[in-house]
Amino acid sequence: MAVMSLSAAERFLSLLALLAGVIAVAVVVLRVVPAGRATLSQLAPASRWLAFAIAATAMAGSLYFSEVHEFEPCKLCWYQRIAMFSSAIVLLVAALRRDRNARWYVVPLAGAGIVVSIYHYLLEWYPQLETGACSVSVPCTAVWYREFGFVTLSFSALCGFAAILALMLFVPQAGGVTDVTDAIDDAIVAAGPDQEARHGQATEPSVPTGTPSR
Template identity: 45%
Template sequence: MSPETVAALFATCLLAGFAGAIAAYAAPATRSRLIAAAPPIAAAVAIAATAGSLYFSEHVGFVPCKLCWYQRIAMYPMAIILPLAVLLRDRLVMRYALALAGIGLAISAYHIQVQWFPERSNSCSFDDPCSAKWVEAFGVFTIPQMAAMAFTLIGLLSVAVIVDQSRRGKQPPTALG
């Protein structure tokens, strides 16, 4: 598959994920099903984002810039902890996922700004520029934009679970027991 096809596939999945999550959360009848499915969905998003980044760098040969590496630092742990949390039925991990997603989203937002306004950035190198647009799915979505969508989707799913836990009075255990 070509990089453009893979990027279009990822962008389509992310857009469908957003639409589905928003529609399911907005309807009270399906909200509880979304909250129950949020950890596995977040895990799937993290795994797909990790696989996508590895596809682009290892298979296609796109060299990740410094900002891409920082985004990977935020995403890759979620591809491990979220599936483990699903297996162990540990919904408290969504708090950690929210923190990592927030950090990754901030880096992605800056990376998008660098792509839009490369002259304003000092984080790029000549031989590995952060402003490079390797792909543009549907003529719009670059890799940092798709990463931002993945971080946002994971963050929204995490918030839904955390809010549900607090409404039900389920507080995480403290360090003292």
């Protein structure tokens, strides 16, 4: 980021937010179109890492503006940060563990986040919804920038949450929480039937559990 001016960074992060928005729309379209299901299944192993990348980028961008350029976050910004920062951490762990249950933790976080983002974005266009004056401290109604005339920080968060929700809800989740035992099973299967026989283990049960549970 050091090579970028603030205005370039604002534009870059706005473009990334739009990219996340495109990903969200693309996932929804693939889910709706019958032919798209197969593509989504292909995407499955990457969905958690992709969702993590989106949350981590949003978190890094948010911290860049607040810590480097001293954009002080307003109250609603903080609520969105709580959801986005937590999502980033949960998604990292979920991606590392190949946890197919990640959606149970991430969807509530991102769902709460997107509700706040939508309200915040509405407030930026219709400030009279909440108050009649901008507070002296950090008013939620004021925006730092409106890139391309419509991309604000809350809109960027909205795109990020939408992409995370789409990836978590509409992409079939692969993997399993028992990743460690899966690895052991995979190792036994990879060793081949002769190895299994030599270990004197019943071969039949090990085959189904050893098959990647996708």
